Amino acid sequence: MTPLARKRLAKYGLNAGAIAVFLFAVFPVYWMVATAFKPNDEIYTTEFMPVPLSPTLDHVERVFTKGVAGHSIWEYLLNSAIVAVTTVLVGAVFALLAATAVARFRFRFRTSFLVLLLIVQMVPAEALLIPLFLMVRRLGMYDQLIGLIVVNIGLTLPFSVWMLRTFVAAVPKDLEEAAWIDGATRFTTFWKVLFPLVAPGLVATSIFSFITAWNEFVFALTLINETSNYTMPRALSFFIGQRSTDWGGIMAASTLMTIPVLVFFLLVQRRMVSGLVAGAVKG
Amino acid sequence: MSPKLVPYALLIPGLIVIAALLLYPLFQMVVMSFQKVGLKQIRPKNPVPAEWNDFENYTTVLQSDLFWTSLRNTVVFAVVTGALTLVVGTLVGLLLNRLGRAMSTVVVVGIMAAWAVPPTSQAIIWKWLFDADSGIINWALNLLPDWLSSLVFGRSDWSGQPWLNEPLTIYLVLVMAVLWASFPFVAVSVLAGLKSIPSELYEAARVDGSTGIGTFRKITFPLLKPVFSVLIVLQIIWDFKVFTQLFLIAGGTNMPREAFNLSLWSYIEAFSPPPDMGLGSAIAVVLTVVLLLITFVYVRQIVKAEDVR
Incomplete structure (x- = not known):
């Protein structure tokens, strides 16, 4: 591998690591907020609902x-x-x-x-x-x-x-x-x-x-x-x-x-x- | 006012607060640990004066099987969580130091968000992630190929898997919650330390042919040693007495007794009927003594480093 290729690879590795850390830190917070805006049938499910499909203010209200x-x-x-x-x-x-x-x-x-x-x-x-x-x-x-x-x-x-x-x-x-x-x-x-x-x-x-x-x-x-x-x-x-x-x-x-x-x-x-x-x- | 008296006058309000709300209660705690302080002694109407019962509370503590489980839970949790937090935090700190400006800012803001979540919410969020029926962790574990899941965990179906019924899995969730909320502090502290190391040192190391791990061992680690020793002690202090997160994750006063740590055991003895505040105090004394012994090192370090004199 040329030094340049290795350097680029290292950079990709670092950025991938950074994204993983960011997701680990932010996901639970995001999940709290997302759940707050999901209707009950999107909360009590065994499916994965990444975003509130029909966001609601019911819970906040x-x-x-x-x-x-x-x-x-x-x-x-x-x-x-x-x-x-x-x-x-x-x-x-x-x-x-x-x-x-x-x-x-x-x-x-x-x-x-x-x-x-x-x-x-x-x-x-x-x-x-x-x-x-x-x-x-x-x-x-x-x-x-x-x-x-x-x-x-x-x-x-x-x-x-x-x-x-x-x-x-x-x-x-x-x-x-x-x-x-x-x-x-x-x-x-x-x-x-x-x-x-x-x-x-x-x-x-x-x-x-x-x-x-x-x-x-x-x-x-x-x-x-x-x-x-x-x-x-x-x-x-x-x-x-x-x-x-x-x-x-x-x-x-x-x-x-x-x-x-x-x-x-x-x-x-x-x-x-x-x-x-x-x-x-x-x- | 004579100028000599000014500093004392300024100190008085603060000293009164510290004496009344920290030192006196500390003294009271020690006194009560040698007394019988039950319902009769603490009832609002004509209470009976507390009686000395010498070392009875301490013998009860030492003979209880809860003493060993809660001491074990306290120590093992603090060591495991402390070590994980330091390793993950240090790795993230090193990573942040090598990232570009924009990426580094994004990650710092992200980990700041995890750090900022109040302990009560930390517990609630992780309880939700590990929920038996609708938790995302069980969903994610179900995604694993069956052969892999059975090979590693001995099971492939995770639907409805309860995590919060037995001590071991309760502590697993607790470690995750506390690690998640406390690695950012370590990462940001390590980053601050790394920024203070002159880059000439690294250049010299590179010229001399040193590689990644060698450079970390010979340059980064020795220079960051004071930071690490402070971080280690702070983690121990925080992890040793974890109360809020454990109390909520394990399900409050009805939690399994085998999941107690020292501070929870003390709380339950003192405040769950029938209240035994003498016994609770004895447990609190044990916790305080262990912690002060460990943190003595930290106090000495700071007294040496700072201009306390």
Whole structure:
């Protein structure tokens, strides 16, 4: 074989591999969306129906009007949004304060605090289920969204601080010093100089927390009882308990839950890697 | 405020949250693992104070046959899924690095879609793919020529084949679901690492007559070692405590007991009637200790690499 032919063959091989990877990754997602738009006789069949032949909005409509477990899916989407957004807003304030402390100041216990942040991230949240359940109940927050919000803030904070501190550290100190010399107060310096520059990092960190809280299932399963307080993941799991599964409905609901995460993912994909792999990847 | 106190003031809200929602519960979990905490102790009206029962919970855990099955399920699942994820992810990362710009973007967006799917949906999608009657996997297996299918699997008719009744096949579906959702992260991380390796190194290797596998072993792998060690530990953390996907794929609280892993077993003991939160806590302690021992390496690596000091 000539070198040129071999090179061309290698190129074909690579592209074939790329297509295989793409299909493996995308097909299950496509299948979820396709099933959501198929009429029942195209879903419950032993034939292969690659595309919805007579696409229908029945399932989407049904999960909104008739709903799941007695409530329209609007209510679950709203509950999920309330939990995720409140978690993000409160968490962002706490995280920004703590991140500023570790990135801008040298003080005793700074190293200890950072190591503590790392270690608590290693503790499996599933292990804290029992004590947190008892605590939430003692505080009278059982079966209320506020209980979920409190738990989610705790679960997301360590990572938020860890990620945000690199963004704060990246803002040149000279800018703040210049503002100081010009007579700005500490608060003005923070609000007018540091905050605008850290804002993009704050957005990225917030998206992370949002996804975590939006996807959270284990605590929603344990801390919520009334169906009217279900979040989306909890409502989806309700389908699973049924004797015969309504695949059209579940896929419609699942698609609706996935869309916001997908959008946010594409927005922060780059930071995703650098945030998680921390110092290991230099580049 | 004295400037010395500023950082402490900034830290207080965050510290309170971490102490109240992570450290205190951790402490509570350890305490409860040495206590009898049943229905009488947790009922809302006049609860009985929890009694110390020394190591009774731990002896119950160790003597239960569920301990060995769930420990085995936890460890084998984490090792198999972790290894598969790393191998597939690395191969895809290497592939992405050699693709043209347009093709690489398309594949990255594609794998991003798999990565973005919430755990609840991951479980539901793969349950649907492996559905006994209308699942596409059974349809695809039926397409295999009969002789091949009987040779490999010992059967040729896959119609109505249930996958989610016994532990082994439940875990097969679970491995697929988790692998599918987690290889993209490895691939993108490896790609980021590869991009940071100077191309001169590869040119020098080529001039010296090194071939594909040799170059990977001598240049790529050593340079990406820090990335791999972080990825390995992250995969272990994630795969060790898998709960949502297993819970949903195996059918919720009614799942076969032989399919429990440690976190599910702890949950079932603590929250299924009759609740035994002391026993549940003891199982959770075992899970946490095992995980912390493994991740200690990761923490040290990061403390060394980052400017923690």
